[in-house]
Amino acid sequence: MMYKAFVIGLHFSTLFVLSVPSEFCVYKLKNGKLVPSKGCTEPDHGTIISELKARIQAKAAKTKARDETVTEPIADEVTFHDAFTGSTATTSTNTVINDASKTLPPATTLMLNQTTDFKEVLETASPTTTSPPLSQDIHILIGRRSSLSVISILSTSGVSYEQYGINVTDLIAIDYDPVEKYIYWTGKGYIRRAKTNFTVGELLASNLSTEVDGVAVDWVARNMYWSDKGLKLIGVSRLDGSSKKNFITTNIEAPRAIVLYPAIGKMYWSDWGSKPKIEATSLDGTDRHILVNGSLMWPNGLAIDYARNFLYWVDAGLDRIEAIQLDGSGRTVLIAHDHHIFGFTYFQNFIYWTDWQTGSLDRMLVYNSTIRQNIASGAGDFMGVKVYGNHAIPQTNQCYGNNNGCSHLCFYTSNGAVCDCPQSWGLKSDKKTCISP
Structure with a gap:
């Protein structure tokens, strides 16, 4: 044939x-x-x-x-587009624009596209407004090669564009801790964090390879995970950088993005290796399995929709954004185009992404691809992006609070909390206390 x-x-x-x-x-x-x-x-x-x-x-x-x-030299100015009023504002380092006269328009009804089962599933749990709920301010954290910026969409006073004058080096990936309000980011060989006002900053790790392409915060158990392509591993530590441990070290080739689901004790990551894939595991490294391993090329970014149990990802090689249910069913292409997406995240029914080819930051309603907005443009070096609100995501597990009595690391799984130790340390018979080698 x-x-x-x-x-x-x-x-x-x-x-x-x-x-x-x-x-x-x-x-x-x-x-x-x-x-x-x-x-x-x-x-x-x-x-x-x-x-x-x-x-x-x-x-x-x-x-x-x-x-x-x-x-190329990094652009000094970035143009931010008000996705709600259609106006623009140009900011440069150390510039703050806070126009209280900009108010959000009333919410409008969407014409929902119900052509696929995926969209029908999303619609059942989706609000019918083009804008996120106005009861919570929304903050868009953008990483560039040498700076971190925050765009704030304020529910009461309008839109505030804030470009903080913080210098970073070769930034790659970012994440956010909604509990202590720290921003975490990776660069070539390091992981750092700083408060959202950038008044407190610290180095968490510096003995890594130059390809630390992903970072994820477990805001419940207070742990941090990162992917190191150069060392071919995923590492874990406490959020302050202590108790470091090589977490995933076998059958891993080129780890990239990482996302966590603390309430169910799961981690998901993408691998750019010779056989591209997206894998899942419990937060203690058990129950490891492949979620997606077909029709993948460069799975660049991952994001979780906790309300609907969907995983979204972007493939910069196949030029598309896809979604799948966390049980591995219902794989669907959301959007396909010829751009090179790098940073990727989800928040309140919208997916956000940075595009290296257009130098822009865009967002799209996950259940209606016609609702798509350009938020920022003019920078060819946009890297990671993270969107967050003023309140912590309401998730908890047995590691919350007292670390389940663990002396160092606490990992939540579907079978309950498990204590673990830093690299080369051992766990005593009480299964709680670590002892040094």
């Missing part, structure tokens, strides 16, 4: 092909020939050659544009 093939991705010497009527296949380039993976047929070279050339050219152009963006 002749299979018509469609090229959907290219990653170094690996060609990802979706063949009809066969399943997703991977073809390795060896000695100038495409060699199919087990169970896949020989590709119809005549059919795919033009698409392959186009894909290679497009990806090369994107990579070139990205590399040029990274090496």
